[in-house]
Amino acid sequence: MPQLDPAPWFKILVLSWFIFLTVIPPKIMAQVYPNELNPLGTKKPETKAWVWPWY
Incomplete structure (x- = not known):
């Protein structure tokens, strides 16, 4: 049966x-994304305690 001969199919x-692995990844990695992330900083914002108005 010719479909069991691995010679042509293995080459394909x-x-x-x-x-x-050689053509497609560089094309994908070359894409430019319009929304670049801007780091806001490494400092954490200060949080205030929540004051309960009915306490």
């Missing part, structure tokens, strides 16, 4: 993974 599998 290796070639397709080679393309996936």
Whole structure:
């Protein structure tokens, strides 16, 4: 049965993974995202105790 002969299918599998691993990742990593994150700082904001108005 020809479909059980691994010779042509293994070459196709290796070639397709080679393309996936060499061509596609640089294209994805080259994308520019419009919303860049701005770090606000490492200082934590001061929190005040909650005053209960009915206490």
